[in-house]
Amino acid sequence: MSAGQVIFLLVGAVTLGSGIAAVNARKMLHAALWLVLSLLGVAFIFALLEASFFAVVQVLVYIGAIAILIIFAVMLSRSSLTDEGTQTNPRWWLAALGLLILFVGICAAILLWPKVTSIPAPLPASATDLATLGKELVNPNGYLVPFELSSILLLATLVGAIYTAVEKKEEIKK
Amino acid sequence: MIPLSWYLILAAALMGIGLYGVITRKNLVGALIGLELMLNSVNINLLAFWRYLHYAQPEMDGLVFVALAFVVAAAETAVGLALIISAYRSRKTVDVNEMNLLKG
Numbered sequence: 412m413s414a415g416q417v418i419f420l421l422v423g424a425v426t427l428g429s430g431i432a433a434v435n436a437r438k439m440l441h442a443a444l445w446l447v448l449s450l451l452g453v454a455f456i457f458a459l460l461e462a463s464f465f466a467v468v469q470v471l472v473y474i475g476a477i478a479i480l481i482i483f484a485v486m487l488s489r490s491s492l493t494d495e496g497t498q499t500n501p502r503w504w505l506a507a508l509g510l511l512i513l514f515v516g517i518c519a520a521i522l523l524w525p526k527v528t529s530i531p532a533p534l535p536a537s538a539t540d541l542a543t544l545g546k547e548l549v550n551p552n553g554y555l556v557p558f559e560l561s562s563i564l565l566l567a568t569l570v571g572a573i574y575t576a577v578e579k580k581e582e583i584k585k
Numbered sequence: 586m587i588p589l590s591w592y593l594i595l596a597a598a599l600m601g602i603g604l605y606g607v608i609t610r611k612n613l614v615g616a617l618i619g620l621e622l623m624l625n626s627v628n629i630n631l632l633a634f635w636r637y638l639h640y641a642q643p644e645m646d647g648l649v650f651v652a653l654a655f656v657v658a659a660a661e662t663a664v665g666l667a668l669i670i671s672a673y674r675s676r677k678t679v680d681v682n683e684m685n686l687l688k689g
Contacts, residue, residue: 415586423595427599427602430622433618434610434622439612443614449599449625453628459587460592460629460633462651464648465632472655473625480666481614481617481618484614487673488669499609500611503605503608507609510605511601513604514597517597518594518597521594526589526638527588528589528590529638530637531586531636532639544645544649547645553645554649561657564657564660565656568660572666572667573667575664575668575670576670576671
């Protein structure tokens, strides 16, 4: 077993373990912190896949922004569903059983797929060059339209999130 | 060298865990945490396919796809949390079982 495989197994175990802890933790704040650990594991996986740019983006966007947003939401909605008592639906075992069957099915499908044994070709230098990615994003024959659409989506999200979350005047009067 | 199947199985397990969280959590924020795990498993799959099967000539397809997935994930979380805060303000709860206003 090569060193890369050992690292992968360690990182994968941490990712899955903290993911399980994140969906089972009784306290929401703990769940959010477990989520951070799991996202960090995913960043390591990205680095193992030689996509170091996305490992950095993962840390910046997910851990730096999304996890903080979730912690904000936990703190803003704290008093209602207190951390005592069960945090899951009564039929959680049914979900667990169904998802276990689904997981086994997906694994079987993966292992039966002929291309699963493909060997990664060595990456050409242009593939890890950020300038190439940037040029491809603004290339009219490449990905200009999706790129611009995603910027419109982000603007709409910004406006929509502020409009939804802000306290309306009539609500304050009530 | 790490086989491609390891990445795919890891992503499948992460997807299952996240879906379990989405289905079973009573707390809306908890469901959103599960959703984040699912989105991450998709990104692992995309990057693994990009790394292992990128012999098509433009090599940037997978990377651009992952970048767009990041944008959509960030947008989804921001809107979701705004909705949760708004719902909490009007209903004073984040328990999905108590959000039954549309129930017939």
